[in-house]
Amino acid sequence: MSATFRSLGILNYRLWFFGALVSNIGTWMQRTAQDWLVLTELTDHDAFAVGITIALQFGPMLVVGPIAGVLVDRMPVRRLLVATQAAQAALGLGLGALVLAGIAQLWMVYGFALLLGVVAAVDAPARQTFVGELVGPGELPNAVALNSASFNGARLIGPAVAGLAIAAVGTGWVFLLNGVTYAAVLIALGIMRKSELHTSARSPRGLNGFREGVRYVRSRPDVLAILVMVFLIGTFGLNFAIFTSTMARIEFGRDADAYGLLSSILAIGSLSGALGSARRGQPRIRVMVLGSAGFGIGCAVAAVMPGYWSFAAALIPIGWFAMTITTSANAYVQSTTPPALRGRVMALYMAIFAGTTLLGAPIIGAVAAAAGPRWSVGVAAAAGLLAAAVGLIWWAVQQRVRMRRHPVSRWMLTLETDAARAERARMDSERDLRDAVTAAEATTPR
Numbered sequence: 001m002s003a004t005f006r007s008l009g010i011l012n013y014r015l016w017f018f019g020a021l022v023s024n025i026g027t028w029m030q031r032t033a034q035d036w037l038v039l040t041e042l043t044d045h046d047a048f049a050v051g052i053t054i055a056l057q058f059g060p061m062l063v064v065g066p067i068a069g070v071l072v073d074r075m076p077v078r079r080l081l082v083a084t085q086a087a088q089a090a091l092g093l094g095l096g097a098l099v100l101a102g103i104a105q106l107w108m109v110y111g112f113a114l115l116l117g118v119v120a121a122v123d124a125p126a127r128q129t130f131v132g133e134l135v136g137p138g139e140l141p142n143a144v145a146l147n148s149a150s151f152n153g154a155r156l157i158g159p160a161v162a163g164l165a166i167a168a169v170g171t172g173w174v175f176l177l178n179g180v181t182y183a184a185v186l187i188a189l190g191i192m193r194k195s196e197l198h199t200s201a202r203s204p205r206g207l208n209g210f211r212e213g214v215r216y217v218r219s220r221p222d223v224l225a226i227l228v229m230v231f232l233i234g235t236f237g238l239n240f241a242i243f244t245s246t247m248a249r250i251e252f253g254r255d256a257d258a259y260g261l262l263s264s265i266l267a268i269g270s271l272s273g274a275l276g277s278a279r280r281g282q283p284r285i286r287v288m289v290l291g292s293a294g295f296g297i298g299c300a301v302a303a304v305m306p307g308y309w310s311f312a313a314a315l316i317p318i319g320w321f322a323m324t325i326t327t328s329a330n331a332y333v334q335s336t337t338p339p340a341l342r343g344r345v346m347a348l349y350m351a352i353f354a355g356t357t358l359l360g361a362p363i364i365g366a367v368a369a370a371a372g373p374r375w376s377v378g379v380a381a382a383a384g385l386l387a388a389a390v391g392l393i394w395w396a397v398q399q400r401v402r403m404r405r406h407p408v409s410r411w412m413l414t415l416e417t418d419a420a421r422a423e424r425a426r427m428d429s430e431r432d433l434r435d436a437v438t439a440a441e442a443t444t445p446r
Contacts, residue, residue, distance in 0.1 A: 004279045005146065006139065006142055007139045007142045007143040007146055008146070010196075011196065012193055012196055012197065013131075013143060016130075016134055016185075016192070017146060017147075019184040019189070020184075020188070021153060022185070023185040024151050024158070025154040025157050025181060026177060026178035026179075026180070026181030027158065027181075028157070028159055028162070029159070029161055029174050030175055031159075031241060032162035032163065032166075032174075032241075032259070032260055032263060033162050033166055033171040034053065034095075034109065034175075035053070035054070035241045035245050036162075036171060037099065037171045038053050038106065039245055040249070041171070042109065045250060046369070047242060047246045047250070047366075047368040047369045048366050048369045050361075050365055051361040051363075051366065052365070053113050054241055054361040054365075055359075055360075055361040057113040057114070057116055057120070058117055058361070059114075059117060060118045060120070060121045061350055061351050063121075065125065065350050066213070066214075067347075068121050068125055068126075068347050069125050069344035069345070069348065071343075072129050072343030073129075073341070073342070073343035077130045077343075078130065078189055078192070080122070081127065081189060084126060087119045088119055088120070089180075089186075090179070091112055091115055091116050091119065091179075092176070092182070093180075094112065095109070095112045095175045096172050096174070096175030096179060097172075097176075099170070099175060100170075104172075121351075124347075125343055125347040126343075128144075128346040132342065133197045133199055134197065137198075140335050142278050144327060145274055145277040145278035145327050148270075148330075149275050153267070153271050155264070155267035155270060156264050156270075159259075159261075159267075160260045160263070160264040163256045163259060163261065164260070166256045167256055212341070213341060213345055216337075216341050216345060221394070222285065222336075223336070225285070225391060226285065226329050226333060228390050229292060229387040230325075230349070232384075232386050232390065233292065233295065233384060234352065234360070236360050236363070236364065236379050236380055236383035237295060237322070237383040239364040239365075242361065242376060243368075243373065243376060244259060245259050246373035246376070247377070250368075251372070251373050254308060262315065265315050265316060266318065266319045268316050269320035269321075269322075269323070270320065271323075272323075273319065273322070273323030274323045274327055276324065277324060277327040277328060282335070283327075283328040284328070284332075285394070286395070288332075288391060289391035289392060290388075291325040291328065292325055292385070293384065294321040294324075295322055296381045296382065296384025296386075297385075298314065298317045298381075298384075299318060300378065300381035301314050302315060302318060302377055303375075333345060364376045364380075
């Protein structure tokens with residue numbers, strides 16, 4: 001098996017990968033149908049209402065997510081995932097029933113989006129942490145990248161299928177199909193070999209839960225820099241549902257099938273970026289900086305494309321750069337965080353990555369409604385370039401760039417090597433974990 005797909009040689013991960021792929025196809029079908037339902041059936045092409053729906057679905061990650069991280073670190077993750085996946089299936093089936101019955105209203109969609117967001121806020125850090133239990137620390141970066149490939153392979157298929165299904169049978173049936181697809185991941189979780197899971201000791205209650213995770217992140221300047229970059233990209237750059245739906249409908253006058261096709265074309269770049277990340281070894285922050293700059297430039301180009309097909313072509317590099325950033329950031333944070341703290345740290349990461357949509361989606365939707373869809377894509381371009389600037393500043397300040405005297409050239413620029421930086425991060429992580437355990441033992445009643 002090639003190095004790109006080496007994690008698929010592990011049975012438990014293989015079951016998870018293909019089960020999640022089927023479920024993710026359904027998820028993308030529902031997202032496409034939900035946005036189209038709000039934009040064309042429940043409102044008169046109101047991009048702001050689409051932004052509100054997306055914010056309600058991702059906003060709970062900002063509030064519930066950090067608390068969910070404590071839960072993930074203390075409970076068996078596999079059992080928790082069974083509960084969250086079943087709940088999401090029930091919500092998809094419920095919304096489909098309302099739409100097919102002809103009684104769905106905008107406030108109902110808002111309510112379902114909010115409930116789905118609450119469940120997803122628990123599900124997301126659990127899914128991220130579970131990858132480590134499936135493959136162990138050695139294959140974690142590869143498995144994270146393949147997870148992204150699965151998610152974006154589903155994005156390639158789901159929106160296109162949803163667009164055709166909406167045109168043929170309507171949005172209600174798409175929601176029902178999404179509910180059924182969760183059976184694949186539930187079956188995968190049920191037949192896994194428990195003895196082959198790389199489970200670690202659950203976090204003791206004396207670690208002060210959420211505060212301990214925050215304290216750990218504050219001690220890691222490299223992780224802080226990544227979170228700031230992810231905040232900018234996630235808040236203002238990754239609102240693709242708003243970009244593609246409003247550009248397709250308002251700017252180019254196209255229908256649901258053309259909207260679904262744009263999402264699938266975007267996924268071509270995203271899938272390529274994820275597979276590229278799977279081939280690489282240890283993720284590097286410099287890759288995230290270059291990816292952010294490329295994302296910003298790509299969005300700037302897309303914003304001025306004159307026609308539907310030229311805009312669609314511009315989405316491919318945007319998807320590639322976006323996936324390079326997010327996959328590298330995810331793998332870096334997970335692989336450099338101790339297992340006992342990983343759930344809380346990844347919950348903070350997901351809160352910033354997905355939860356900040358609560359802030360960004362209404363803003364981007366309002367920009368699209370007031371100034372036009374092209375300006376909303378321009379905002380994404382600015383966010384990408386600003387994130388690259390943040391990464392460059394961190395590189396200059398925190399990566400020990402310094403000037404020293406040199407006998408020949410008078411001055412010489414010296415940099416800390418990647419190996420030394422990785423070793424320093426590992427030692428810092430072990431020290432912080434030892435300090436946390438010591439503090440917990442000191443405060444736990446005997």
